[in-house]
Amino acid sequence: MSGGLVALLDDVAAIAKLAAASIDDIGAAASRASVKAVGVVVDDTAVTPRYVTGFSPERELPIIWRIARGSLRNKVVFILPAALLLSQFLPWSLTPLLMVGGAYLCFEGAEKVYEAVSGKGHGADEAAVDVTSAEHEQKMVSGAIRTDFILSAEIMAISLAEVANEPLAMRAVILIVVALVITALVYGVVGVIVKMDDVGLRLAQSGSGAARLIGRGLVKGMPVVMSILSTVGTAAMLWVGGHILIDGLNNLGVQGPAHLLHDWALAAGHALPAVEGLIEWLVETLGSAVVGLVVGGLIVLVMHLIPRRGAKAAH
Numbered sequence: 001m002s003g004g005l006v007a008l009l010d011d012v013a014a015i016a017k018l019a020a021a022s023i024d025d026i027g028a029a030a031s032r033a034s035v036k037a038v039g040v041v042v043d044d045t046a047v048t049p050r051y052v053t054g055f056s057p058e059r060e061l062p063i064i065w066r067i068a069r070g071s072l073r074n075k076v077v078f079i080l081p082a083a084l085l086l087s088q089f090l091p092w093s094l095t096p097l098l099m100v101g102g103a104y105l106c107f108e109g110a111e112k113v114y115e116a117v118s119g120k121g122h123g124a125d126e127a128a129v130d131v132t133s134a135e136h137e138q139k140m141v142s143g144a145i146r147t148d149f150i151l152s153a154e155i156m157a158i159s160l161a162e163v164a165n166e167p168l169a170m171r172a173v174i175l176i177v178v179a180l181v182i183t184a185l186v187y188g189v190v191g192v193i194v195k196m197d198d199v200g201l202r203l204a205q206s207g208s209g210a211a212r213l214i215g216r217g218l219v220k221g222m223p224v225v226m227s228i229l230s231t232v233g234t235a236a237m238l239w240v241g242g243h244i245l246i247d248g249l250n251n252l253g254v255q256g257p258a259h260l261l262h263d264w265a266l267a268a269g270h271a272l273p274a275v276e277g278l279i280e281w282l283v284e285t286l287g288s289a290v291v292g293l294v295v296g297g298l299i300v301l302v303m304h305l306i307p308r309r310g311a312k313a314a315h
Helices: 002-036 038-052 057-089 091-118 134-162 168-204 209-251 256-271 273-314
Strands: none
Touching (some): 038 057, 091 273, 168 209, 209 273
């Protein structure tokens, strides 16, 4: 009896160790997959705050919560099953689909550069609307969730490519963890960002001299933070999009661009051995961003030429 009990306890311990190891594996794989998607995460974080611009402070967090729920639904209900089915039955399609997403990121980044250089942004000439209306809030939330769908699809595709060799069940669990962690991270950070000016305003109006100084600093500094975040998001899109295209071509047998960029990075790193790793990363990142800007610029050019030709043909 006691021997059977000891054997049972040994089995339970072995199962517990196996479960712990599996959890560790899932955590490590989810972390690795999330890091690969960091460029899109930065862009997602940079894009979302503009959807709560103009709303009263008490509506900001509820709106962000609605967008976060829509984002999680996008990832888990729609994108995850489709990604798992493709990875299981059409694994060859992942690289081309990832490259299409990479080209889209290049286009988005290059268009933001074009708008910054030409001064033709979309926000300045939008008609005034009643931002207090439920209809406007619903419109902004729906628009944010649609934009998030594209970014979430890219995040999940990048993450899936990182764990494509895992068993199907493990892939599903890892991607669910990635979806939960990234959604919480993105919209948690967005919530903090959009409320920091309110926190600063309250501190600036308080009785403490030090608190007022900090509050004024937050009120003045948050627009700068938002501008920096937007710039970083644009750079990240170009870098990640270009890297996806170069890596995709390499996987499809067109290895020249990847080898050339790698050779340049090694040569630059050997020239400065004290910071060799950093220099190699910077060269590869800059090279990927240049590729992203060129590809995205060509797409932007085509997208802007087609409407003009259509307008001329109409006349």
